[in-house]
Structures are given as structure tokens and as C-alpha cells.
Amino acid sequence: EAGVTQSPTHLIKTRGQQATLRCSPISGHTSVYWYQQALGLGLQFLLWYDEGEERNRGNFPPRFSGRQFPNYSSELNVNALELEDSALYLCASPFQEATDTQYFGPGTRLTVL
Amino acid sequence: AQKITQTQPGMFVQEKEAVTLDCTYDTSDQSYGLFWYKQPSSGEMIFLIYQGSYDEQNATEGRYSLNFQKARKSANLVISASQLGDSAMYFCAMREGLSFDDMRFGAGTRLTVKP
Numbered sequence: 001e002a003g004v005t006q007s008p009t010h011l012i013k014t015r016g017q018q019a020t021l022r023c024s025p026i027s028g029h030t031s032v033y034w035y036q037q038a039l040g041l042g043l044q045f046l047l048w049y050d051e052g053e054e055r056n057r058g059n060f061p062p063r064f065s066g067r068q069f070p071n072y073s074s075e076l077n078v079n080a081l082e083l084e085d086s087a088l089y090l091c092a093s094p095f096q097e098a099t100d101t102q103y104f105g106p107g108t109r110l111t112v113l
Numbered sequence: 114a115q116k117i118t119q120t121q122p123g124m125f126v127q128e129k130e131a132v133t134l135d136c137t138y139d140t141s142d143q144s145y146g147l148f149w150y151k152q153p154s155s156g157e158m159i160f161l162i163y164q165g166s167y168d169e170q171n172a173t174e175g176r177y178s179l180n181f182q183k184a185r186k187s188a189n190l191v192i193s194a195s196q197l198g199d200s201a202m203y204f205c206a207m208r209e210g211l212s213f214d215d216m217r218f219g220a221g222t223r224l225t226v227k228p
Contacts, residue, residue, distance in 0.1 A: 031213075042117075042204060042219055042220050042221055043158075043204070043218040045213075045216065048212065048214045055212070055214070056212075058214070088156050090156075090158060092213065101160045102160070102216075103160065104150075104157055104158035104159075104160075105157070106155065106156060106157045107156040107157060107158075109156065
């Protein structure tokens with residue numbers, strides 16, 4: 001069973017550009033959570049998708065958006081990139097709500113120059 | 114308010130020795146879950162161990178055990194027989210609701226295992 005996958009591994013953009021990050025959850029998992037981990041900090045919850053719908057979002061500006069596709073893979077879009085958006089973006093999927101754990105992908109490291 | 118506190122930014126341990134990583138949490142909920150994750154330099158968050166607030170026994174997973182002291186609101190991770198591959202960032206996290214959007218992470222502890 002393949003784990004959570006993310007692409008690309010690294011992404012370099014300049015200020016003002018848009019970035020698109022992708023995530024595929026473990027097969028059969030319907031929920032996808034996105035987190036941002038800025039350098040030296042813990043994880044901050046970004047977005048939660050389940051069954052194709054956005055269920056909740058963290059305290060981030062509307063520049064951060066995304067969607068979930070019918071196959072449950074997900075896309076995170078960051079518009080009008082700012083230097084402070086440079087971070088590791090992690091995607092995770094639990095087996096089901098109320099389960100004991102969630103599994104993370106390897107992350108996408110976004111650098112904004 | 115800080116929900117999860119990890120007071121040790123960095124820790125060193127000799128190979129084959131045990132090490133305890135501290136974590137305290139703050140919640141008024143009766144039902145919650147506590148997690149520890151390992152993050153190597155590659156970036157991936159690796160799940161290590163889980164403790165439910167109603168679990169009476171301390172959780173154990175191989176060389177990892179969680180020292181759960183509910184009254185003190187602490188959930189320390191104990192790694193026995195440290196290995197060089199244990200060198201990484203370790204994050205404590207707490208989930209208060211049923212979904213993971215309620216999950217809060219600590220700032221992490223960087224563990225270095227010395228040969």
C-alpha cells in the first residue's frame with residue numbers, strides 16, 4: 001500500500017507568482033490535511049478536505065486555497081507569493097476520522113525569492 | 114495560548130542510552146489524544162506513538178514509550194537504547210476534537226545521538 005505522496009519535492013518561485021502543490025492520500029483515505037511548517041517552527045494547520053469539500057481552514061489569508069479531486073488527491077494553491085510563504089508544506093491523511101493517527105507525506109519545500 | 118510546550122530546544126544523548134523528551138499540554142477537554150512524531154532532515158513526519166486521555170496504561174511502541182501523567186498534563190517520550198538514526202526533530206502534538214484540524218503541535222526538540 002503506497003503512502004501519502006506529494007509533488008514536487010522542491011519548488012522555487014519569486015514574489016508575486018503562484019505555486020501549486022499536489023498531494024495524494026493513502027488509497028482509500030478520503031481526507032486530506034495541509035500544514036505549513038515555517039523554518040524552525042512547528043506545524044500550522046492550513047486546510048482540510050474531505051469527500052471533495054473544504055471542511056475547515058486555519059488562520060491563513062485567502063491567498064491559500066485548494067481543492068480535492070474525485071480520486072481524493074488534493075491541490076494546494078498559493079497566490080501572490082510572499083517571502084514569508086517559504087516553508088515546508090506537508091500533506092496528511094488519516095484512515096478515518098477519530099482514528100488514532102494520521103500519516104504524512106514527504107512534503108514540498110517551497111522557496112520564495 | 115500555547116497548548117503544547119516542549120521546553121527542550123535541543124538534546125544530546127549517547128548511543129545506546131535512554132533519553133526523555135518533555136512535553137506538557139493544556140486542555141480543558143476530558144477526551145483528547147497525544148501524539149509524538151519524528152521528523153528527520155528529509156522533512157517527512159513519522160508517527161511514533163499515541164496516547165488517549167482515557168488510556169490507563171502508558172503507550173509503548175518498540176523502543177518508544179510515552180510517560181503519561183494526566184494530573185500534571187505531561188506526555189514525555191522515552192526512547193530507550195538510542196541509535197544514531199534517532200537523530201531528528203521530535204514533535205509532540207495534541208488533538209482535542211475528533212478531526213485533525215484541531216491538532217496542535219509543539220515547537221519541537223532536536224535530538225542528537227552521539228556515537
